[in-house]
Amino acid sequence: MFSNYFLKLSAFIAGVVMLASSWLASAQEPTDQYSAKICGDTVSYAVRNLDSEELVNFCEAYKDKVVLVVNTASRCGYTYQYEDLEKLYAEYRERGLVVVGFPSNDFGNQEPGKEKQIKTFCRLTYGVQFPMHAKTRVKGEDADPLYRSLAKAAGQSPRWNFHKYLIDRGGKLAGSYDSSIEPRSDTIVKAIERLL
DSSP states (O other): OOHHHHHHHHHHHHHHHHHHHHHHHHHOOOOOOOBBSBBBBBBBOEEEETTSSSSSEEEHHTTTTTEEEEEOOOTTTTTTTTHHHHHHHHHHHGGEEEEEEEEOOOOTTTTSSOOHHHHHHHHHHOOOOOOOBBOOSSSSSSSSSHHHHHHHHOOOOSTTTTOEEEOOSSBEEEEEEEEESOSHHHHHHHHHHHHH
16 A cells, blocks of 8 residues: 555656656747847847957947857856857857847945956956957846846846846847756757757
8 A cells, every 4th residue: 555655656756856847948949939129120228248348239349240259257156157159169169159248246245357358267267269349237127228128138137147138139138047957958059050
């Protein structure tokens, strides 16, 4: 009697785990749930490169590209993701992917350095070659307009460093991924490959 009960209980738990795993996987996959255009003919966001005082139009700079936007930090438990972000960029940039980093000190004071220090750290420690922009506010009322648009389109602001937003070639949001989703995970790689 007890063994029959435990078999049924085990089967029930396995079913719940499979259902939860399936739900989590689908929640992380880009879907048609996003309809807002981040970039378009009448939309522009002024951003500054990490090593320049000149403002550039984000939408114009990355027009017709698949863009992975990431808020970064140098002293975070997820800082190691710089390495995989750079590998992702190196592997797919010829096909039209650009990874774009926005250093931010919004979470736990984990990006306190000056921009020159951030640039040096990224290049020397992780060999970062993908575009990095100036330190940026990514959450709350003071968030940069680009990040406000991303959060509105995705229905979520970054909750920590290394949140990733994926934008398709047409400027439409195609995915939003929490910090724990690795840059070269199947979830993100498959999403990128679908868009390239």
